[in-house]
Amino acid sequence: MTDTTNDPVYVTEALIAEDIDAYLDQHQHKTMLRFITCGSVDDGKSTLIGRLLYDSKMIFEDQLDALTADSKKVGTQGQDIDFALLVDGLAAEREQGITIDVAYRFFNTEKRKFIVADCPGHEQYTRNMITGASTADLAVILIDARKGVLVQTRRHSYLCHLIGIKNLVLAVNKMDLVDYDQAVFDGIVKDYAEFAKSIGIQSFTAMPISGFKGDNIIGPSENTPWYKGPNLIEHLETVEVLSSEDQAKPFRMPVQWVNRPNLDFRGFSGLIATGSVKPGDAIRVLPSGKTSTVTRVVTLDGDLDEAVAGQSVTVCFADEIDCSRGDVISVADTPPQAADQFESTIVWLNDEPLHVGRAYWLKLGTQMVSATVQQPKYAVNVNTMEHVAVKTLELNAIGVAQISTDKQVVFEPYADNRTLGGFILIDKITNATVAAGMLQFSLRRAQNVHWQATDIDRNEHARLKNQTPKVLWFTGLSGSGKSTIANEVEKSLNLMNRHTFLLDGDNVRHGLNKDLGFTEADRIENIRRVGEVAKLMVDAGLIVLTAFISPFRAEREMVRSLLPEGEFIEIFVDTPLEVAEARDVKGLYKKARAGNLKNFTGIDSPYEAPVNPEIRVNTVEMTPQEAAAHIIRQLMPLK
Amino acid sequence: MSDLSRQSLTHLQRLEAEAIHIIREVVAEAEKPVMLYSVGKDSAVMLHLARKAFYPSPPPFPLLHVDTTWKFQEMYKLRDKMAEISGMELLVYHNPEAAERGINPFDHGALHTDMWKTEGLKQGLDKWGFDAAFGGARRDEEKSRAKERIFSFRTASHGWDPKNQRPELWNLYNARKNKGESIRVFPISNWTELDVWQYIHLNDIPIVPLYFADERPVVERDGMLVMVDDDRFPLREGEVPMMKSVRFRTLGCYPLTGAVESTAKTLPDVIQETLLTTTSERQGRAIDKDAGGAGMEVKKQQGYF
Numbered sequence: 001m002t003d004t005t006n007d008p009v010y011v012t013e014a015l016i017a018e019d020i021d022a023y024l025d026q027h028q029h030k031t032m033l034r035f036i037t038c039g040s041v042d043d044g045k046s047t048l049i050g051r052l053l054y055d056s057k058m059i060f061e062d063q064l065d066a067l068t069a070d071s072k073k074v075g076t077q078g079q080d081i082d083f084a085l086l087v088d089g090l091a092a093e094r095e096q097g098i099t100i101d102v103a104y105r106f107f108n109t110e111k112r113k114f115i116v117a118d119c120p121g122h123e124q125y126t127r128n129m130i131t132g133a134s135t136a137d138l139a140v141i142l143i144d145a146r147k148g149v150l151v152q153t154r155r156h157s158y159l160c161h162l163i164g165i166k167n168l169v170l171a172v173n174k175m176d177l178v179d180y181d182q183a184v185f186d187g188i189v190k191d192y193a194e195f196a197k198s199i200g201i202q203s204f205t206a207m208p209i210s211g212f213k214g215d216n217i218i219g220p221s222e223n224t225p226w227y228k229g230p231n232l233i234e235h236l237e238t239v240e241v242l243s244s245e246d247q248a249k250p251f252r253m254p255v256q257w258v259n260r261p262n263l264d265f266r267g268f269s270g271l272i273a274t275g276s277v278k279p280g281d282a283i284r285v286l287p288s289g290k291t292s293t294v295t296r297v298v299t300l301d302g303d304l305d306e307a308v309a310g311q312s313v314t315v316c317f318a319d320e321i322d323c324s325r326g327d328v329i330s331v332a333d334t335p336p337q338a339a340d341q342f343e344s345t346i347v348w349l350n351d352e353p354l355h356v357g358r359a360y361w362l363k364l365g366t367q368m369v370s371a372t373v374q375q376p377k378y379a380v381n382v383n384t385m386e387h388v389a390v391k392t393l394e395l396n397a398i399g400v401a402q403i404s405t406d407k408q409v410v411f412e413p414y415a416d417n418r419t420l421g422g423f424i425l426i427d428k429i430t431n432a433t434v435a436a437g438m439l440q441f442s443l444r445r446a447q448n449v450h451w452q453a454t455d456i457d458r459n460e461h462a463r464l465k466n467q468t469p470k471v472l473w474f475t476g477l478s479g480s481g482k483s484t485i486a487n488e489v490e491k492s493l494n495l496m497n498r499h500t501f502l503l504d505g506d507n508v509r510h511g512l513n514k515d516l517g518f519t520e521a522d523r524i525e526n527i528r529r530v531g532e533v534a535k536l537m538v539d540a541g542l543i544v545l546t547a548f549i550s551p552f553r554a555e556r557e558m559v560r561s562l563l564p565e566g567e568f569i570e571i572f573v574d575t576p577l578e579v580a581e582a583r584d585v586k587g588l589y590k591k592a593r594a595g596n597l598k599n600f601t602g603i604d605s606p607y608e609a610p611v612n613p614e615i616r617v618n619t620v621e622m623t624p625q626e627a628a629a630h631i632i633r634q635l636m637p638l639k
Numbered sequence: 640m641s642d643l644s645r646q647s648l649t650h651l652q653r654l655e656a657e658a659i660h661i662i663r664e665v666v667a668e669a670e671k672p673v674m675l676y677s678v679g680k681d682s683a684v685m686l687h688l689a690r691k692a693f694y695p696s697p698p699p700f701p702l703l704h705v706d707t708t709w710k711f712q713e714m715y716k717l718r719d720k721m722a723e724i725s726g727m728e729l730l731v732y733h734n735p736e737a738a739e740r741g742i743n744p745f746d747h748g749a750l751h752t753d754m755w756k757t758e759g760l761k762q763g764l765d766k767w768g769f770d771a772a773f774g775g776a777r778r779d780e781e782k783s784r785a786k787e788r789i790f791s792f793r794t795a796s797h798g799w800d801p802k803n804q805r806p807e808l809w810n811l812y813n814a815r816k817n818k819g820e821s822i823r824v825f826p827i828s829n830w831t832e833l834d835v836w837q838y839i840h841l842n843d844i845p846i847v848p849l850y851f852a853d854e855r856p857v858v859e860r861d862g863m864l865v866m867v868d869d870d871r872f873p874l875r876e877g878e879v880p881m882m883k884s885v886r887f888r889t890l891g892c893y894p895l896t897g898a899v900e901s902t903a904k905t906l907p908d909v910i911q912e913t914l915l916t917t918t919s920e921r922q923g924r925a926i927d928k929d930a931g932g933a934g935m936e937v938k939k940q941q942g943y944f
């Protein structure tokens with residue numbers, strides 16, 4: 001066993017044995033604090049958390065036995081207990097001796113229940129930390145007393161500040177290794193204070209500790225008589241949590257679910273984000289702006305007189321107004337705004353970098369919209385806080401960029417409201433959560449551009465031409481036969497008196513898209529523009545044929561989503577690379593193979609084949625004429 | 640619970656609100672959710688939370704009990720009663736192959752759990768095509784769970800890839816899945832065992848009486864007190880069931896679940912006993928012991944819940 005300055009026994013322990021009802025009563029009234037520990041490798045995070053669990057009796061005897069055995073086998077503290085082993089989770093990590101993800105731990109004291117997010121990690125650090133910090137009320141930033149304020153310390157502090165954690169604890173650890181020297185502590189605190197001020201951190205609480213020996217963890221340490229501040233547990237037990245601040249703000253509740261068991265009951269369920277609500281309150285539903293009055297706040301335990309931020313409830317209105325999932329219920333007189341263009345800070349969480357211009361799902365509260373991100377204004381170097389110019393955001397990058405959404409989003413700046421300001425971006429194809437973001441403000445521009453309603457609408461155009469407009473979207477490798485087959489199909493349609501237009505990749509690049517190259521970002525923009533043009537032509541009543549390699553699934557899906565159901569026909573011109581390369585009509589494959597043509601699809605740029613195209617043609621087995629005939633047959637009846 | 644304004648919510652109120660929020664998100668975004676119901680105390684809490692989330696509607700999904708046919712009789716009784724009270728459909732699944740081969744805990748050891756529970760669960764989910772399944776696992780139970788997300792994705796073959804989990808930020812859950820994938824959702828991830836007990840206590844939630852001490856017929860076998868719950872129990876030479884005041888800390892298949900001698904007849908007594916006990920909860924179950932500390936993690940990669 002290690003020598004500990006404080007005996008890890010709580011009064012609680014005795015209370016359990018003597019008066020369980022009193023204990024339960026105490027436990028029932030505990031509040032909760034969620035915090036995160038940050039530090040670089042070997043600063044002692046795991047040791048500190050292990051110590052907190054141990055001191056608060058969250059470790060059972062059988063676990064302790066296993067721990068003692070493990071400590072001897074793989075521990076780094078000789079015969080002493082290595083607390084870090086308590087919290088190092090998955091087998092794979094244990095073998096590699098590293099922790100790579102966010103793990104959550106729990107312990108109780110007499111006053112509070114604690115949830116600790118332990119997010120160590122190396123390359124993945126930003127991603128893990130942001131994840132753990134997003135739900136934290138407080139952050140403990142660990143510093144190795146021997147090393148002082150490091151680049152990592154700044155990075156962690158910046159990230160905590162970015163995600164809006166107001167309570168920061170600077171825990172100067174391993175004080176035992178610097179002889180509990182006050183000068184060392186003071187020096188570190190001074191350095192840190194300077195840095196903190198420079199990035200806008202208003203206040204922090206510094207304390208000298210030893211996670212390993214137990215100094216200033218659950219009681220004042222004899223080794224640091226010069227330190228008069230609180231010990232760690234004492235501070236964690238008394239610091240004010242964010243949720244009480246949230247209750248003082250105006251009422252907002254994103255609607256999760258409409259509760260309608262029968263015709264007599266209609267309620268709206270959600271988790272109250274800010275403020276409070278009670279019967280008689282005047283409310284407004286956003287974005288529609290409709291108003292009503294709250295009649296009931298319903299729960300299984302009976303109606304409530306009032307409910308506050310942090311509670312999940314169901315509310316009923318006096319009037320039958322439209323309200324559904326994604327809407328936000330707000331106090332009537334100070335509602336949040338709605339907009340579709342924002343400036344936001346984005347943290348990229350995925351291996352696949354941001355594709356500027358690509359449509360992602362954006363989830364904010366219970367709203368899910370389609371969103372595109374513009375080229376970032378800058379990214380932040382998290383080690384130096386410098387702004388750097390970038391074209392995109394890679395894994396773990398943090399940047400500021402404009403976002404546009406396809407629908408109005410009800411929002412508030414993240415600094416005012418985490419629920420209505422924090423969002424995630426989801427890749428539409430892989431469904432991965434690729435980014436987290438914080439809305440800062442809306443850009444006014446959107447509000448001045450209105451959609452001009454016209455009298456001759458798309459149906460009228462189509463009727464006049466006596467046809468059902470469509471986009472026939474040909475996709476396939478260079479040399480697969482797209483242009484040739486599309487041309488054949490258009491000829492046939494012409495003979496059938498159909499009004500058509502063929503948009504060809506090479507031709508469009510001579511005009512509309514002549515400013516674009518072949519980088520991934522440019523390819524995405526190329527397809528976006530073609531998609532918008534095709535859409536206009538379809539609105540004009542035409543059958544549009546497009547012949548573009550269009551290598552990325554996401555962009556093809558984006559164009560599909562621009563059009564009404566059934567008007568986008570994806571035609572996969574399925575030609576194996578060897579065949580297309582052997583044809584090499586334009587000599588491009590040869591150039592690409594020689595390295596004279598960069599980003600060539602199939603060679604050094606990927607082609608993502610359609611999974612479920614409406615029509616597939618095999619050009620190895622069919623001639624272009626046969627392929628065209630096959631397509632026409634599939635399209636019949638064209639009306 | 641009346642006037643709460645300007646007053647901090649307690650940890651249980653926060654945990655409850657979080658769980659309800661999670662359950663509603665799944666119902667809003669999944670196509671065909673189900674709640675796994677094993678009749679234990681965690682399931683009791685889950686069912687209660689589901690009822691709270693949708694009241695006055697009944698929870699808009701069924702309960703699925705992946706049964707091994709070897710549960711305690713009292714568990715079957717409470718299961719049927721709770722399904723009735725909640726107004727939810729109760730689906731019970733038995734792995735037909737395990738039934739046919741007569742797989743049982745006395746003769747087949749680990750194979751029993753594997754076929755009835757692990758395989759049974761996969762088959763049951765596939766049979767009805769559920770794309771999201773609520774489970775009552777908690778992060779405090781075991782090391783690999785500490786790292787698991789609240790929304791945990793499984794491949795078409797129900798495998799778990801701990802290296803490839805989606806980041807979960809704030810209370811925003813991404814429930815979109817790829818073809819063939821399904822989600823396990825753990826709304827009480829952040830609860831501890833004590834929280835579960837306290838919540839049951841505060842809300843008067845019905846639990847299986849086996850959690851409370853009573854005189855029950857048991858035999859001592861391999862250092863474990865096993866209850867003779869029905870006449871399928873093959874008594875060994877010289878074994879005579881004796882009446883003892885016992886209770887159960889966890890409930891599973893009766894031949895695999897050890898009883899502890901106890902006189903705790905009320906919930907506070909049970910909680911007291913639990914808190915003063917110095918071995919971790921799942922110790923009584925054989926499942927975590929094999930394959931060292933990594934036992935559960937390996938099981939999960941293979942599809943165990």
Ligand SMILES: Nc1nc2c(ncn2[C@@H]2O[C@H](COP(=O)(O)OP(=O)(O)O)[C@@H](O)[C@H]2O)c(=O)[nH]1
Pocket residue numbers: 039040041042043044045046047048076077082084120173174175176177209210211212213
């Ligand atoms: N002397 C001393 N050693 C410590 C202290 N805290 C941690 N350590 C040791 O520093 C090493 C790294 O600690 P660990 O908790 O694994 O760091 P982590 O990577 O931040 O989780 C281990 O050998 C610990 O035993 C401390 O306060 N004093």
